Amino acid sequence: MIDRAKKSSIRSAYGNALVEVGTENENIVVLDADVAASTQSKIFQKAFPERFFDMGIAEQDMIATSAGLASQGKIPFASCFAVFASGRAYDQVRNSVCYPKFNVKVVGTHGGITVGEDGASHQALEDVALMRAIPNMTVIVPADSQECREAVKYAATHDGPFYIRVARSNVPDIFDENYKLDNKGNVMCEGADVTIVTNGETLAEALDASEILKSSGIGATVINMPFVKPLNSDIILKHAAGKKLVVTVENHSIIGGLGSAVCEVLSENAPTKVLRIGINDTFGQSGNANLLLEHYGLSAEKIVEKIKEKLKDNK
Amino acid sequence: MNQDEIEKLKEICKVNRRNIIKTIHNAKSGHPGGALSACDILTVLFEKVMNCYPEWEKSENHAKRDRFVLSKGHASAGLYSVLAHRGFIKEEELMGFRQINRLLQGHPNTHIPGVEVPTGSLGQGLSLSCGIAMALKLDKNPAHVFCLLGDGELQEGSCWEAFMHAPHRGLNNVTAIIDKNNLQIDGNVDKIKSVDVLTDKLKAFNWNVIEIDGHDIEQIYDALMKSKTSDIPTAIVAKTIKGKGVSFMENQVGWHGKNPNDEECAKALEDLK
Numbered sequence: 001m002i003d004r005a006k007k008s009s010i011r012s013a014y015g016n017a018l019v020e021v022g023t024e025n026e027n028i029v030v031l032d033a034d035v036a037a038s039t040q041s042k043i044f045q046k047a048f049p050e051r052f053f054d055m056g057i058a059e060q061d062m063i064a065t066s067a068g069l070a071s072q073g074k075i076p077f078a079s080c081f082a083v084f085a086s087g088r089a090y091d092q093v094r095n096s097v098c099y100p101k102f103n104v105k106v107v108g109t110h111g112g113i114t115v116g117e118d119g120a121s122h123q124a125l126e127d128v129a130l131m132r133a134i135p136n137m138t139v140i141v142p143a144d145s146q147e148c149r150e151a152v153k154y155a156a157t158h159d160g161p162f163y164i165r166v167a168r169s170n171v172p173d174i175f176d177e178n179y180k181l182d183n184k185g186n187v188m189c190e191g192a193d194v195t196i197v198t199n200g201e202t203l204a205e206a207l208d209a210s211e212i213l214k215s216s217g218i219g220a221t222v223i224n225m226p227f228v229k230p231l232n233s234d235i236i237l238k239h240a241a242g243k244k245l246v247v248t249v250e251n252h253s254i255i256g257g258l259g260s261a262v263c264e265v266l267s268e269n270a271p272t273k274v275l276r277i278g279i280n281d282t283f284g285q286s287g288n289a290n291l292l293l294e295h296y297g298l299s300a301e302k303i304v305e306k307i308k309e310k311l312k313d314n315k
Numbered sequence: 316m317n318q319d320e321i322e323k324l325k326e327i328c329k330v331n332r333r334n335i336i337k338t339i340h341n342a343k344s345g346h347p348g349g350a351l352s353a354c355d356i357l358t359v360l361f362e363k364v365m366n367c368y369p370e371w372e373k374s375e376n377h378a379k380r381d382r383f384v385l386s387k388g389h390a391s392a393g394l395y396s397v398l399a400h401r402g403f404i405k406e407e408e409l410m411g412f413r414q415i416n417r418l419l420q421g422h423p424n425t426h427i428p429g430v431e432v433p434t435g436s437l438g439q440g441l442s443l444s445c446g447i448a449m450a451l452k453l454d455k456n457p458a459h460v461f462c463l464l465g466d467g468e469l470q471e472g473s474c475w476e477a478f479m480h481a482p483h484r485g486l487n488n489v490t491a492i493i494d495k496n497n498l499q500i501d502g503n504v505d506k507i508k509s510v511d512v513l514t515d516k517l518k519a520f521n522w523n524v525i526e527i528d529g530h531d532i533e534q535i536y537d538a539l540m541k542s543k544t545s546d547i548p549t550a551i552v553a554k555t556i557k558g559k560g561v562s563f564m565e566n567q568v569g570w571h572g573k574n575p576n577d578e579e580c581a582k583a584l585e586d587l588k
């Protein structure tokens with residue numbers, strides 16, 4: 001089981017990674033919308049004050065300004081809460097960043113239901129769907145601090161628009177410092193009966209779920225899929241073949257995100273039954289992050305329950 | 316500028332206006348009203364004020380170019396006609412305006428030489444311009460950014476985020492020009508949602524504001540040149556006439572986004588002789 005005591009802040013990892021890439025490349029600039037302390041972009045601000053711009057509570061201005069900077073060869077990382085980066089500034093992301101394929105990295109922190117106490121207005125549950133639908137956009141949802149660091153490094157060295165979705169909560173450490181991000185996804189463990197495809201905060205839950213399932217005699221393969229777009233269909237098709245069920249787990253609406261992307265691949269290539277576990281087309285609410293995870297069926301135990309139920313139905 | 320230069324520019328404005336009409340007539344779609352109201356400003360900018368290198372990315376001076384952003388992207392036929400006259404694009408490209416698999420899109424995009432950033436979705440151009448200006452300052456590049464906005468466009472709240480931003484960050488390398496023709500698709504700007512008193516608003520936002528007649532070549536030139544050396548960002552409020560130069564289009568809201576038929580085209584070209 002995942003060591004829940006060993007957690008670190010994925011947002012601090014973001015801030016530290018910015019300093020790392022900013023040290024290597026002086027074209028990297030960072031913008032924030034009055035939440036630099038929350039997104040932790042303030043770590044970059046401290047290191048490179050002349051390349052940091054707090055745009056105030058003006059997400060639309062921040063994204064279009066980033067596009068202007070990118071048009072002249074800068075590499076802006078623009079961060080704020082995921083719900084505003086993807087929602088409030090959607091048109092700017094679409095028309096000013098993605099249409100010209102500008103080198104802007106949009107970073108949405110506080111993604112998913114685990115925003116917790118702030119409640120529905122601040123819980124981005126559709127951001128991956130929105131960002132994934134825009135041409136030229138790459139979408140990464142890192143699972144822990146090391147993967148977040150890698151995502152920032154990857155985005156900094158690959159041309160074009162990126163959306164990186166970061167969780168608010170401290171997350172269990174899954175990968176060590178030697179882990180390199182691969183846009184192909186990676187198999188975390190293998191089992192014969194079901195394949196679980198997941199990313200972000202729910203990777204830890206899925207890994208624990210696979211352990212619990214194992215003790216009930218159900219073998220589960222867990223695939224970590226940080227790149228929702230472009231999605232590597234090969235790994236999904238390979239590990240869906242011969243399984244009783246494919247399961248997707250995401251801290252996001254079941255509409256339009258990872259679950260939908262996996263269904264698209266499978267239905268076009270190898271029609272397979274898919275159980276999508278995520279937020280069921282509903283707004284969230286305030287509460288403790290862990291309790292919310294459980295309430296909305298995303299905790300390891302709830303994932304196990306749903307998989308067992310579905311397997312029973314399938315018989 | 317001496318009288319000869321002014322007369323010469325007036326002639327170029329006429330050529331560009333004729334091209335606006337021909338371009339939109341040929342495309343059977345487009346926005347003549349706002350292109351014609353902005354034509355004199357665009358012409359003076361590209362012919363006299365901006366450091367332009369029409370070879371674009373092939374020019375060894377490309378980095379030195381002054382940057383232009385057409386925030387009111389629907390005035391594209393105006394921009395394209397000016398770019399064609401200045402040699403950024405071939406004049407025959409104008410006849411491909413809004414046609415499939417051709418260069419000149421309905422609204423400007425970055426495949427077009429002379430276009431820095433895509434526009435068309437209103438309310439983004441000034442933020443884009445500020446981003447460009449910030450990059451120039453970081454690079455210690457003395458080039459200037461000119462951004463042309465519509466007055467109806469100012470109803471987009473995001474414009475005001477940018478109006479707040481530029482003076483706050485000391486972006487005196489940005490000039491915002493507002494093509495104040497007082498017409499938008501549904502009618503008069505001051506009847507639909509007034510943006511007045513615009514000069515007072517912009518002054519309150521800490522801009523250096525200059526009011527001009529947007530069809531007076533000398534006033535346009537003087538204001539634009541002055542804006543290049545201001546300590547704070549300059550906003551030029553240019554009073555214009557939508558459809559300017561074509562008798563039956565002037566101040567007519569119906570000509571915002573309508574193409575002239577053959578007969579109307581001939582009459583318009585007659586007006587612009």
